[in-house]
Amino acid sequence: MAKQVKPVAIDDYLKLEEILPALKNQTSRLVRSTSDFTVGVAKIYRALLPLVELINRRSPVTEQELHQALDELFLALQQHPVTLQLRTLTDRMRSGNLLPNEESTENLLRFLVDQVTSRSVVPIPPQVTEEFWKFFNELMSEPELRGLGEVSLDVLRIFLTAYEPLIAQVINQMKDLRRVNDRQMREILGNTRVIRQDLVIFRRQIGALRYIREFFATDPEDFQEQAEIVAQMVREFGPFFIKMAQVAAASSDFLPDEIAEALAVFQEDVEPMTASEVEQAFLECYGELPTERYFGFDASSPIKSGSIASVYLAQKPTRDRKGRQMLTPVVVKVGRHNLEREFLIGKTVIKLAILSSQYWAPHSKLSPFLSSWLGQVDVFVEGFREELDFESEASNQSRFAERASLSGQWRVPQVYHGTRRIIEMEFVDSAASINSAFGTGSKRRVTRAQRKVGRAFLHTVISHLVIYQEFHGDLHPGNILVANQEDLYLIDWGNTVDISSIWQPALKYLQAVLAGDAEAITGAIIALGSDPTALRASQAELRGHIEQILADAAVRPLGYDFLLTLYREGQEGLLTRLELAVNLGAALSRQGIVVRSDYLHLTRSLTAMVGSYLSIYRGLSRVALAQDIAQVLLQFPALEGMRQLSGYRRKLLRQISLETPRKLIPILGNR
Numbered sequence: 001m002a003k004q005v006k007p008v009a010i011d012d013y014l015k016l017e018e019i020l021p022a023l024k025n026q027t028s029r030l031v032r033s034t035s036d037f038t039v040g041v042a043k044i045y046r047a048l049l050p051l052v053e054l055i056n057r058r059s060p061v062t063e064q065e066l067h068q069a070l071d072e073l074f075l076a077l078q079q080h081p082v083t084l085q086l087r088t089l090t091d092r093m094r095s096g097n098l099l100p101n102e103e104s105t106e107n108l109l110r111f112l113v114d115q116v117t118s119r120s121v122v123p124i125p126p127q128v129t130e131e132f133w134k135f136f137n138e139l140m141s142e143p144e145l146r147g148l149g150e151v152s153l154d155v156l157r158i159f160l161t162a163y164e165p166l167i168a169q170v171i172n173q174m175k176d177l178r179r180v181n182d183r184q185m186r187e188i189l190g191n192t193r194v195i196r197q198d199l200v201i202f203r204r205q206i207g208a209l210r211y212i213r214e215f216f217a218t219d220p221e222d223f224q225e226q227a228e229i230v231a232q233m234v235r236e237f238g239p240f241f242i243k244m245a246q247v248a249a250a251s252s253d254f255l256p257d258e259i260a261e262a263l264a265v266f267q268e269d270v271e272p273m274t275a276s277e278v279e280q281a282f283l284e285c286y287g288e289l290p291t292e293r294y295f296g297f298d299a300s301s302p303i304k305s306g307s308i309a310s311v312y313l314a315q316k317p318t319r320d321r322k323g324r325q326m327l328t329p330v331v332v333k334v335g336r337h338n339l340e341r342e343f344l345i346g347k348t349v350i351k352l353a354i355l356s357s358q359y360w361a362p363h364s365k366l367s368p369f370l371s372s373w374l375g376q377v378d379v380f381v382e383g384f385r386e387e388l389d390f391e392s393e394a395s396n397q398s399r400f401a402e403r404a405s406l407s408g409q410w411r412v413p414q415v416y417h418g419t420r421r422i423i424e425m426e427f428v429d430s431a432a433s434i435n436s437a438f439g440t441g442s443k444r445r446v447t448r449a450q451r452k453v454g455r456a457f458l459h460t461v462i463s464h465l466v467i468y469q470e471f472h473g474d475l476h477p478g479n480i481l482v483a484n485q486e487d488l489y490l491i492d493w494g495n496t497v498d499i500s501s502i503w504q505p506a507l508k509y510l511q512a513v514l515a516g517d518a519e520a521i522t523g524a525i526i527a528l529g530s531d532p533t534a535l536r537a538s539q540a541e542l543r544g545h546i547e548q549i550l551a552d553a554a555v556r557p558l559g560y561d562f563l564l565t566l567y568r569e570g571q572e573g574l575l576t577r578l579e580l581a582v583n584l585g586a587a588l589s590r591q592g593i594v595v596r597s598d599y600l601h602l603t604r605s606l607t608a609m610v611g612s613y614l615s616i617y618r619g620l621s622r623v624a625l626a627q628d629i630a631q632v633l634l635q636f637p638a639l640e641g642m643r644q645l646s647g648y649r650r651k652l653l654r655q656i657s658l659e660t661p662r663k664l665i666p667i668l669g670n671r
Contacts (some may be wrong), residue, residue, distance in 0.1 A: 040080040047076035060172045063165055070164070074157050083153070116259045118220040154355055155277030162348040168189060194341070201238070201338075201345045208236040209353065235271065239339060242270055242307035243387075272305035273336055278312075281334050285419040290314070293329060306478070308387055308494065310337045313427065316416075331413065331428075334420040339388050387474065387494030394418025396493040397425070403468060410460040410488045430483050434616055437482035447620060449485040451628055454616040456488045458632045461609055463640055469500040473601060476608045477615050497605050502598050513584070518547040521584070528599045549584060567626050 024519040051069040054061045077083060098567065160167070170191055211233035218225045234241045278299040282290045290297040294314035300319040302310040315551075387393070394415045401412040434453070436448045457480070465473035472479070473495035481489040499506070505527040512520035522543040526535040535542065617625050 017027045037081050040076075040082075043076045043435060044073070044080065047073045048126050055171060058175065060175065061168050063168045066164055066171075067161075070157070070160060075154055077153055092504055113653045155352065158348060158351050158355065162344055163195075166194060197338070198341060198345055201342060202349070205237050205240075205346060205349045208233050208238075208241070209349075211236075238306040238346070239342050270305050270307060272302045272310045273334065275299035277337050278310070278334050280337065281421045285422050290332070294330070294332070297332070306492075307336075308339065308653075309333050309390075316424075329427040329429075330416065330505040331425050333390075333391055333423040333425065335388070343388070389494075390420055390421055390423055391491075393494045394423050399424075400472075400490070400493060402497075404490075406646075407460075407463070407640075409456045409463075409643075410490060411492070412490055427483060428483055428489055431487075431489055432483075434477050434482055434612065437485060441485070446485075447624075449482075450616055450620060451624060452486055453482055453488055454613065454625075455628050455632050457613060457616060458629065458638070459636060460488065460490070461613075462632070462636055465499065465503075467640065469503065470498050471605065472609075473497045473605045474608060475605065475612055477612050480612055495601075497598075497602055499602065502602065506599060506602055518543055518550055521546050521550075525584075528596060530596050546584065567622060 297314040479492040509524035
């Protein structure tokens, strides 16, 4: 029997008027998405036009033009709907704990704070950590976390930024492809092989970061093991981290003794270059081996090796005033190979580590700090890269050697010859660094020598600041030599700091901090920033943060009795003032402020000077230090005036002695 089908009422079917609105909404959404996708593709195509135009035109491409064209392209990629949809996907994955989120970041920060608290040499009161979390929770209340697409584009942009000079060079060489010969073609292939060579450096530097995990796995009280891990990481990372370790060692009074000693090693000596690397440098600069230019040159045994170069002792054939041939001892400084790439890749690795933290530890309140650090890395590294130009270093050293000849307080070895990677200079016999110059003799004699060198060093620094308005840019203890326990020599003039145009804003900032004037500090920070226009727009907010920091800091402003105040405060007062500087630095990062390179360089140089000055007085009392400072300040005007006048007199007499015979020749000829 057939099954009967029950009739369906007309109302039980879907009605067309009910379906049409949903279909209309879906169709509108589809059309809108398609339209947005099409517009996004069109924007990308339009953003490609400047880059295509640069490649197709006949004139060369500059790095600035390439940088702007790539910025336009990446801006269009970031605004594409696919990138925005990836941000939504990232948010959903973070909310489902599939990716790191704000909660995991806060847990990570609590772990780091606990690590710092447990490893601190000085016990940290609970009130300090409570204030830190209060400060942390008050930061940036409305975040903007980046999605997977945006982070990927930022990573790619950082890589391209690192290779923009190389890309621009390759493009320009390809433009002239019809006119190049075989040698130029080999240069192009050599530039493309740089990437393969860079991969080796990338792997080594990124691999060195693994020591961070080992460091946190150590016993908080075992500073010796921590120091060994830090030293291994610095050595494996290479010249870039060694240079930063030298800067950190200059302020070693604020580090555990074991770590300070591990870093101090890099001020004295590091792994030297191989003999083949040294010979290759001579072939590049002179077209001959060092044994063909010098006697007794041993490429495998430098007398000193640093992060930038190795130093060798040799003898050079010269002639005396009577024309007789003689051998003169000289110091030959040879620069390491591929340092420019080491520093560039080191900067890139650090920036990638900072940027990747936005993915592995996403938290809105960290965004302004990370943005500030990304901009500050370029500025910080630029000060180090100046030391790679040996021709500029030879010029700096010759200029300061001429100035030192007018004074009996300090000396600079004379430069005989300088090239891109090699400098030949005067040999200073019986000279040692300040870390080892005062190790022999009776205590009374050593103390007298330390104080004499300390007064000469302070007098020299003041004369550089006041008279020449230019001073040594990296005066860590390894660059200060003492001969015969009393003669002060300054070496390694890879970079100098010209304060003729920056000393007034820097001095105003220092005065404002010591005086506790929030308005003056705000104005000084605006002058120190790399974007004063943007800082003025947020001036009120910046001033509010500074007023709060000054209100929380128990720092007594310095006046005319500043020496007495510093003496009474002692080390505790110094740490308190440094804490105020750190808090102000946090305010700068919170506002996304990037300090100009010349001021950052000035800060690094002054820090190295202060650390070296305190190293000279290591083991002496604060009374001796205060007495010598007062003596130098009181005697400086009279002593420096007499030395400058005496030096000018010698220079004038030498000029007269050279010009007089030339003036007598025409007279004698007429007779």
